[in-house]
Amino acid sequence: MIDFARNAIGKLKAKSWCARAVYISKKAPSESVNTLKESTKSKILKGLLHLLALLPPVHRIATLLGRIAAHYPQLSITQVTRINIQLCFPQLSNEEQTRLVKQNLIETGKTFSELGALWLWPKDRVLGLVRQVSGEACLQEALQRGKGVVLLTPHLGAWEMAGLYASNHYPLTALYRPPKLSGLQDLIHSARERAGGRFVPTDKTGVRALYRALHQGQIAGILPDQVPNEAGSGIFAPFFGIPAYTMVLVSRLARKTGATVIFTYAERLPQGFHIHFLPAPVDIAADNLEIAVRALNQGIEHCIQHCPTQYQWSYKRFKRRPEGEKAVY
Numbered sequence: 329m330i331d332f333a334r335n336a337i338g339k340l341k342a343k344s345w346c347a348r349a350v351y352i353s354k355k356a357p358s359e360s361v362n363t364l365k366e367s368t369k370s371k372i373l374k375g376l377l378h379l380l381a382l383l384p385p386v387h388r389i390a391t392l393l394g395r396i397a398a399h400y401p402q403l404s405i406t407q408v409t410r411i412n413i414q415l416c417f418p419q420l421s422n423e424e425q426t427r428l429v430k431q432n433l434i435e436t437g438k439t440f441s442e443l444g445a446l447w448l449w450p451k452d453r454v455l456g457l458v459r460q461v462s463g464e465a466c467l468q469e470a471l472q473r474g475k476g477v478v479l480l481t482p483h484l485g486a487w488e489m490a491g492l493y494a495s496n497h498y499p500l501t502a503l504y505r506p507p508k509l510s511g512l513q514d515l516i517h518s519a520r521e522r523a524g525g526r527f528v529p530t531d532k533t534g535v536r537a538l539y540r541a542l543h544q545g546q547i548a549g550i551l552p553d554q555v556p557n558e559a560g561s562g563i564f565a566p567f568f569g570i571p572a573y574t575m576v577l578v579s580r581l582a583r584k585t586g587a588t589v590i591f592t593y594a595e596r597l598p599q600g601f602h603i604h605f606l607p608a609p610v611d612i613a614a615d616n617l618e619i620a621v622r623a624l625n626q627g628i629e630h631c632i633q634h635c636p637t638q639y640q641w642s643y644k645r646f647k648r649r650p651e652g653e654k655a656v657y
Contacts, residue, residue, distance in 0.1 A: 370511025380444025394434030476542030495525025502549030579620035
């Protein structure tokens, strides 16, 4: 979502930045130039987010941006979206795939346009955008068992809203991967924690914090569809029939603690959001790791099938390939 805006900003200020870079290169090393460049991008994005926060979620502008992106197939975001949809929906005709690409780029624009409100509005005002909640009883029943819940939030719909809703109503500890632009870290971290949740780094200390939360009968929150970076932290499992390097952490947490695994996502409505909770496939805690990880991806697929236009198809989910397979991006 941030990358969507970064691409746009990069084109708007390319010429002015080149001039500044030539000047700075005479006075500072390349690291200083990169630092200043990142700082400039962060300031522009912060300003844009605060501007967006002055408005209700501006879906009309986002729709226009998405339609523009769809007409430029050479854009990285358009290319990745098209490749993913072609891989995951081979049963669709070319015309249907093209239509899904366009609809998805529009939804991607909406995802960014909502961030000003979701990150900067007062908590109660944001939560007032929730129009309906379905399946929450399964989460409440699981918490009553006392072994905790692993709450999975795929990059579907408004995942920031899903996390805010959960942390406002339940004790939540969630993994947090810092943004590429470090200048945005404080803004994003404070926005996500303002409803009471605790966000921990995606390292060994963060994983230990998840185990502690589960042992205390609380919720451990994870975004389950990111490609793992650490060695030994994932295996390949089918995702819409395509081998995808998938985290093993979810299944290990469930198996070692006895916690219940539940999915949640915030479906975007014409006005507001619909929060969904649904139980994960039973095999997600299987002793056989391959079976467990396959079940994880099946659960993600089930969520996506409800509103496929709202998934983050612009993410390079298949960037890591099994040995011997050629790159897809």
